[in-house]
Amino acid sequence: MKYEYAAAPLDAVSAERLATQGLDLALVDTSDSEALATWLQAENRGFHGARLPQSKLEVQLPHIAHRRTTGVWDPDSADAASPVATVSTWVMDLTVPGERSIPAWAVTAVSVSPTHRRRGIGRALLEAELRTAASLNVPVAVLTVTEATIYGRYGFGPSVMSADWTIDTTRARWIGPEASGTLSFVEPETMLSDGYDLVQRVRLQSPGQVKFTGILWERLLGVNGDPESTKSLRVVRYDDDEGELQGFAAYRVVEIGEDFTSHRLDLAYLVSATDEAYAGLWHFLLEIDLVSTISAPLRTIDEPLLWQLSDQRAVRRTGVREHLWTRILDVPVALTARRYSAPGIFVLDVSDDLGFADGLFLLTVVADGSASVELLTGEAPDDAAAIALTVDDLGALYLGGVSPITLVRAGRVTELRPGSAASLEASFRSPVTPWLSIWF
Ligand SMILES: CC(C)(COP(=O)(O)OP(=O)(O)OC[C@H]1O[C@@H](n2cnc3c(N)ncnc32)[C@H](O)[C@@H]1OP(=O)(O)O)[C@@H](O)C(=O)NCCC(=O)NCCS
Secondary structure, three states, X not given: OOOOOOXXXXXXXXHHHHHOOXXXXXXXXXXXXXXXXXXXXXXXXXXXXXXXXXXXXXXXXXXXXXXXXXXXXXXXXXXXXXXXXXXXXXXXXXXXXXXXXXXXXXXXXXXXXXXXXXXXXXXXXXXXXXXXXXHOOOOEEEEXXXXXXXXXXXXXXXXXXXXXXXXXXXXXXXXXXXOOOEEEEEOHHHHHHHXXXXXXXXXXXXXXOEXXXXXXXXXXXXXXXXXXXXXXXXXXEEEOOOOOEEEEEEEEEEOOOOOOOOEEEEEEEEEEOOHHHHXXXXXXXXXXXXXXXXXXXXXXXXXXXXXXXXXXXXXXXXXXXXXXXXXXXXXXXXXXXXXXXXXXXXXEEEXXXXXXXXXXXXXXXXXXXXXXXXXXXXXXXXXXXXXXEEHHHHHHHOOOOOOHHHHHHOOOXXXXXXXHHHHHHHHHOOOOOOOOOOOO
8 A cells, every 4th residue: 555645734733733833834845955955954963963964965865855754944043944843754564473564654853953842842743743644544653762751652652672782702602503505795785786675575574673775774784975884894695505695794893902803893784584594694703703792783682692602691782772662543453464372352441642542442363363353332252351551552562572461560551350461461472572673
């Protein structure tokens, strides 16, 4: 299904609310590169970035032109052409349990100028985006965040965790399986075309991954308008015994201190379609000479690698944090899009301050893991598990990486019948720990 997200009309409620403060909510004409560059510079300033040089603008502008690009302008500002707030959205596929996808409203670039903060502009923008997504029948919204305190109030819940892994390679000996495929260095540009299909195929294996293109893909391979970062990137590919590409790793090796035998390897990306490719690539990285540390950010919290090393204490898993936030807009569509690990009948009493997901729902999961959802009007079936929860907690549970038992113990989810959280846990749990390997 194609969603006309870029051209969808502005949200009238937020436009009116901002107009009462003398502010204009408007869409940027993304075919006007000067207007788009002005918007992008304002957004970059909002995140304390330096002014973007022409080389970076040239790389970034064509890639963001398809997005819905919204801003707020203050006619009284001395630089009235520059927006005082920004947000950017588009629709992309989100992987859900069962190797399936659901269309998701991706939200990024949420910024309000320090000159205009804490006047409700951020709220007006976020609510406008959610109402626009709902009006286009997009069932969920997603974002990756710089701050964890902002989005719960809009109904987003943290659904995917990530971790930064640091490995002392002088201490960790490989005890995993030997891979029989071939490793080869290639130039990053070759992987732009050869690796893309692989990455998009593999993303279906982990709930939480998204289908990404353009700049989100190219920057993983160093194409970001910064020649220095491109120069130092190394890419090694893994082909199986039949000569099929099954994975690749992109990394930079940086000097630390004066000891030339002790470099750090910064992993930019590692993807593998098979366990064999995973073992082949990690084994290779661990045994590179003159490297003593591997730094691997934004990995899954559940790396098999931990069990492939002689000494688990050679590994530090730091920076464990919520990475993807999910906001359910349409409960029946969202809940029927995924597959479940066990059958069951569930009553979900969902509350949503913004009204999109409010209601009493009956979720029925059958033996093959598929589900149906209806609004519950009469009595709940006697054998149904029943819980009450807010839409942000439903968003947290959605991808199967957060346990309802934990949320009950935390006092966030309420069991309306004893034992309901355990039944829900058995059904909602994802066999693969959710993971999102990029920022967007
Ligand atoms: C976060 C940001 C967009 C908020 O914009 P804003 O216009 O000041 O927000 P609002 O005035 O609409 O406030 C909305 C709510 O968020 C809260 N809030 C705003 N900024 C917050 C922050 N940084 N941390 C926690 N809460 C915040 C407000 O207290 C308010 O709460 P309430 O609705 O419960 O009263 C703005 O501070 C900003 O641009 N920050 C830097 C960039 C950034 O971090 N963007 C988010 C990236 S994921």
